[in-house]
Amino acid sequence: MEKSRFRIRFFVCAVCLCICLPPGCSRGEAQSEKEDIPVIYIGITGNSGMYQNLERVNTELEKQFMKKLGVRVRLVNTGLDSADNYYKNRRLGVDILGMYYSAFCSGVQKNLLLDIKDYLDTAPALQAVLDEKAAPQDLGCSGVYGVPKPISDLHSNGAILNRACVEKYGFDVSCVRQAEDLEPFFEVIRSSEPDMVPWALEKSRNAVLERQPIADLLDGCLSGIMYEDNQPAVCNIYETKAYEEQVKLAKRWQERGYLAGDILTCIENGKNMVLAGEAFAAECVVKPDETQYDESIYGDKMIIVPFENRPVLDTEDDWIYVWGISVDTAYPKEAVEALNLLYCDPEILNIVLYGVEGTDYVVGEDGRFHYPAQDVAAEKGYTNTAKWKFNTLKAGVWEGMSLDLQEDFARFADSAVYSSAYGFWLDEKELTVDLAKLRQIVNEYTPWLETGLCDTDSYLEEFRQKLKEAGSERLVEEVQRQLDDWKMSEKE
Numbered sequence: 001m002e003k004s005r006f007r008i009r010f011f012v013c014a015v016c017l018c019i020c021l022p023p024g025c026s027r028g029e030a031q032s033e034k035e036d037i038p039v040i041y042i043g044i045t046g047n048s049g050m051y052q053n054l055e056r057v058n059t060e061l062e063k064q065f066m067k068k069l070g071v072r073v074r075l076v077n078t079g080l081d082s083a084d085n086y087y088k089n090r091r092l093g094v095d096i097l098g099m100y101y102s103a104f105c106s107g108v109q110k111n112l113l114l115d116i117k118d119y120l121d122t123a124p125a126l127q128a129v130l131d132e133k134a135a136p137q138d139l140g141c142s143g144v145y146g147v148p149k150p151i152s153d154l155h156s157n158g159a160i161l162n163r164a165c166v167e168k169y170g171f172d173v174s175c176v177r178q179a180e181d182l183e184p185f186f187e188v189i190r191s192s193e194p195d196m197v198p199w200a201l202e203k204s205r206n207a208v209l210e211r212q213p214i215a216d217l218l219d220g221c222l223s224g225i226m227y228e229d230n231q232p233a234v235c236n237i238y239e240t241k242a243y244e245e246q247v248k249l250a251k252r253w254q255e256r257g258y259l260a261g262d263i264l265t266c267i268e269n270g271k272n273m274v275l276a277g278e279a280f281a282a283e284c285v286v287k288p289d290e291t292q293y294d295e296s297i298y299g300d301k302m303i304i305v306p307f308e309n310r311p312v313l314d315t316e317d318d319w320i321y322v323w324g325i326s327v328d329t330a331y332p333k334e335a336v337e338a339l340n341l342l343y344c345d346p347e348i349l350n351i352v353l354y355g356v357e358g359t360d361y362v363v364g365e366d367g368r369f370h371y372p373a374q375d376v377a378a379e380k381g382y383t384n385t386a387k388w389k390f391n392t393l394k395a396g397v398w399e400g401m402s403l404d405l406q407e408d409f410a411r412f413a414d415s416a417v418y419s420s421a422y423g424f425w426l427d428e429k430e431l432t433v434d435l436a437k438l439r440q441i442v443n444e445y446t447p448w449l450e451t452g453l454c455d456t457d458s459y460l461e462e463f464r465q466k467l468k469e470a471g472s473e474r475l476v477e478e479v480q481r482q483l484d485d486w487k488m489s490e491k492e
Contacts, residue, residue: 038071038331040338043078043094044352045386053355053382060356064347071334075352086112086326095329096339098149098389104322105137108145114325115143119336125344126336133318137425146324150343150391151289151409153320154416156311157211158286160294161303162274165189165196177308179209180249182281186258189280198258200270200279207450208250208259211283212307214242216314216419218426221439222472223479225421227312232420232487234480236472238442239464247449247456254452263451275301287311288408289392296400311412314419321389342390349395355382363396370399424486431478433471441466 058074065073076092086107089097099107107113120127126147133148159182166173169192171185186198202210215224215237224237237243253259260266260279270282275298284294286306295304323342325335341348354361354369360382361369371381393406402408428435445463448454 038334040071040073040095040331040335041076041093042073042096042342043089043092043098044075045078056359057351057355057382061351064351065338068341068345069334069337071338073338090326090328095326095331095335096323097326098321098323100321101316101319104146104324105139107324108139108141112327113145114327114329114332115145116325116336117144119333120144123336123340125340129343134315134423136319146322148319149321149323149389151393152313153317154287154311154313154413155211155213155317156286156309157283158304158306159281160271160274160284161281161305162277162279163301163303164277165193165280166303173303173305176305179307185280190257193280196277197260197273197279198281199253200260200273200282201263202270202283204267204269205264205447208253208452209246209283211285212309213312214240214246216421218421218424218479218483219435219475221435221442222467223476225419227417232483234476234483236467236476238467244460247460250450250452251456259452264447264453288405288412290388292401292405293398296398299400311416312419313416313422315422315424344391344394346394346396349391353384353387353390353392353395364399367403368399368401369396421483424483426479426482430482431475433475433478435475438467438470438472438475441470
């Protein structure tokens with residue numbers, strides 16, 4: 001009886017196996033064929049829209065990469081705050097990872113990143129970016145361990161305003177040239193809309209004006225070259241008139257009630273607060289790709305007003321975010337080729353940035369993208385909140401955006417003021433000053449000064465004195481010496 005039951009179970013299993021396999025293919029052959037195809041995983045940060053709909057995007061992404069490279073490529077959501085966590089990425093099996101510059105330097109020095117130099121012959125888009133940007137800092141390792149994101153972070157700012165309020169009160173936004181010009185609007189909002197914050201911080205714990213740097217900060221602390229004259233004279237930026245004016249503006253706005261009372265603890269970013277009607281205005285990035293996209297998607301709720309400042313570019317703006325390959329990857333050649341397409345292929349970029357055509361967006365007769373329905377944009381669509389890390393200029397454009405976006409951006413970039421120290425990297429190992437101690441002082445004082453939550457005059461004086469006692473004057477001299485030596489070597 002027992003043997004009879006065994007035969008029956010064996011027969012049923014055999015029939016099921018035959019039914020599940022495609023005609024002419026054994027189970028071993030099917031598994032072998034799947035295992036022979038390399039799978040490359042790309043780490044990407046995201047929000048709930050990406051979590052919900054990533055699988056359908058990955059299905060489409062795999063199809064495109066199979067057609068173009070013969071490999072399977074999938075996105076892995078690494079979470080909002082873990083893009084720089086190499087060890088978490090390794091646990092997730094990530095092959096291609098993006099990281100901020102400090103994490104990139106650490107990854108190189110710890111031998112965590114692949115040297116891709118020998119693979120660049122088959123990655124022309126990556127080589128083109130490397131040729132265009134400033135040379136990377138000498139990290140003591142020969143080779144190429146990362147490629148900066150395609151679009152440099154040129155600093156140029158403006159304000160995002162709540163459209164309903166602008167129209168309700170008839171504000172003439174054409175008169176706005178700088179942040180101070182918004183103050184008459186703030187007075188109206190403060191008195192007429194008591195539940196609305198006149199000015200929200202762009203991001204949690206940022207300065208009142210975060211996107212308007214006054215100097216190229218060469219040591220990541222206090223030594224910089226002022227953009228207003230752009231001469232190669234290094235100074236302590238916290239002792240300049242320009243910095244004093246910024247913190248006094250923050251103090252004035254704090255005293256007049258233009259800023260939220262929980263300004264240092266609020267976790268919501270300014271853009272979301274403006275769109276939700278919780279704030280009238282917030283600072284924003286002004287670049288053709290980002291500005292045109294936001295106006296296309298949110299133009300019914302907000303207005304973007306650029307300030308008059310010319311965009312500025314320094315060395316670190318080229319390298320603020322870097323893409324690299326994990327040294328643990330099983331497929332180095334295929335990973336580099338996949339990263340190359342991520343820099344230049346419109347079909348790949350459209351999937352990564354905007355999702356699946358026909359589901360997450362549709363293409364109109366003029367070639368521009370739009371949502372198939374409003375609820376797709378609001379709830380059901382794929383959302384990539386990290387577009388700035390990718391080559392948006394190679395991807396499709398949305399309704400209301402220019403079909404000549406690349407030319408628009410080229411003109412914008414051509415108007416930029418380059419720092420006179422562009423291409424220079426400070427060698428911190430040569431410094432005799434305790435840079436960590438100075439940074440600690442900066443981190444202690446600047447949040448209060450730059451949001452107006454202190455007695456500005458006395459606090460600024462105390463701040464400057466603390467920096468001097470910790471060696472700020474000697475630090476400026478040593479940074480100037482390195483910059484002068486670099487300038488001389490550039491002339492030779």
